[in-house]
Amino acid sequence: MTAATARAYPNIALVKYWGKQDAALNLPATGSLSLTLDVFPTTTTVELVDGPEDAFELNGGVATGTPAARVVAFLDLVRERAGSTARARVTSVNAGPTGAGLASSASGFAALAAAASAAYGLPLDAPSLSRLARRGSGSAARSILPGVSVWHAGDDESSYAEPVASPELAMVVATVDGGPKAVSSREAMNRTAATSPYYDGWVTSTRATLDEMVAAAERGDYTRMGELTELSALRMHASIQACDPPVRYLAPASVALFDRVAALRSEGVEAYATADAGPNVVALCRPQDRDAVADALRGSGLAGEVTVAGSGPGVEVTDG
Numbered sequence: 001m002t003a004a005t006a007r008a009y010p011n012i013a014l015v016k017y018w019g020k021q022d023a024a025l026n027l028p029a030t031g032s033l034s035l036t037l038d039v040f041p042t043t044t045t046v047e048l049v050d051g052p053e054d055a056f057e058l059n060g061g062v063a064t065g066t067p068a069a070r071v072v073a074f075l076d077l078v079r080e081r082a083g084s085t086a087r088a089r090v091t092s093v094n095a096g097p098t099g100a101g102l103a104s105s106a107s108g109f110a111a112l113a114a115a116a117s118a119a120y121g122l123p124l125d126a127p128s129l130s131r132l133a134r135r136g137s138g139s140a141a142r143s144i145l146p147g148v149s150v151w152h153a154g155d156d157e158s159s160y161a162e163p164v165a166s167p168e169l170a171m172v173v174a175t176v177d178g179g180p181k182a183v184s185s186r187e188a189m190n191r192t193a194a195t196s197p198y199y200d201g202w203v204t205s206t207r208a209t210l211d212e213m214v215a216a217a218e219r220g221d222y223t224r225m226g227e228l229t230e231l232s233a234l235r236m237h238a239s240i241q242a243c244d245p246p247v248r249y250l251a252p253a254s255v256a257l258f259d260r261v262a263a264l265r266s267e268g269v270e271a272y273a274t275a276d277a278g279p280n281v282v283a284l285c286r287p288q289d290r291d292a293v294a295d296a297l298r299g300s301g302l303a304g305e306v307t308v309a310g311s312g313p314g315v316e317v318t319d320g
């Protein structure tokens with residue numbers, strides 16, 4: 001039976017994706033821009049089997065519930081496109097320490113899209129993989145690409161990620177002990193669109209932020225990229241906090257880490273903070289400053305684990 005293995009890395013958005021224009025096709029309300037990292041890849045094998053149902057094993061254990069249902073729904077989409085009825089055994093492993101605070105659904109669905117496409121005989125070019133990965137999880141569209149990429153809003157055909165010219169970037173991930181997420185990002189995203197009075201302002205302003213970010217990246221303007229990174233994160237969190245009922249992902253230590261990063265700037269180390277749907281904080285910096293930033297965040301006493309990352313590769317089929 002056919003089998004294929006693929007590896008993909010997580011990404012962190014500088015211009016955030018938050019809100020959908022079409023939930024069934026997983027089309028975003030706006031474009032977004034991110035850096036694919038070089039730490040904590042997901043490696044996934046898809047093996048076509050004779051059995052009556054799909055099986056999904058994650059980090060050595062049998063997965064059930066929502067994670068398993070999302071994988072089966074994704075395989076159904078792949079089978080429909082490939083004209084196949086074959087079931088699959090999916091084995092997925094996330095490298096690195098569990099709970100490191102790096103988006104695993106992005107690397108997970110990017111690796112699954114590539115491994116499943118190779119196993120079922122679907123196209124393996126980057127736009128096709130990015131469009132497919134998007135259906136599993138929006139941010140996975142960007143983990144198909146190496147380094148800095150922009151994921152376009154658009155229709156089913158045109159909504160995929162493409163490379164963007166950019167200065168070299170690094171990131172320092174600082175975990176904050178905040179316990180498990182009370183509200184999933186998918187639910188909070190839908191709630192923001194449905195109930196936040198700031199959602200329309202978020203969508204309108206993000207279109208402008210993305211245009212400005214792409215222009216700054218292309219002209220090598222690291223400072224403006226950093227400023228826009230903080231702006232996008234804080235505007236996203238402001239619109240999330242205005243949901244009914246409210247959702248607040250940032251913990252006191254998260255806010256203190258934003259302040260610590262701002263203090264670093266006044267000390268001459270040009271770093272900028274961002275945060276996703278949780279309390280962890282990621283500092284963007286120039287590659288030569290990454291160790292100084294990591295030392296400062298470790299020394300702050302505000303973070304649990306501190307991980308340094310650089311620009312990482314795109315998804316790769318490693319076997320099959």
Ligand code: 2P0
Nearest residue numbers: 013016017137138139185186276277
């Ligand atoms: C991002 N996040 O741009 C934003 C910033 C979290 C905060 O994309 O519903 O798992 O699967 O498309 O991609 C997390 O949401 O959502 C996310 P779905 P996803 O990285």
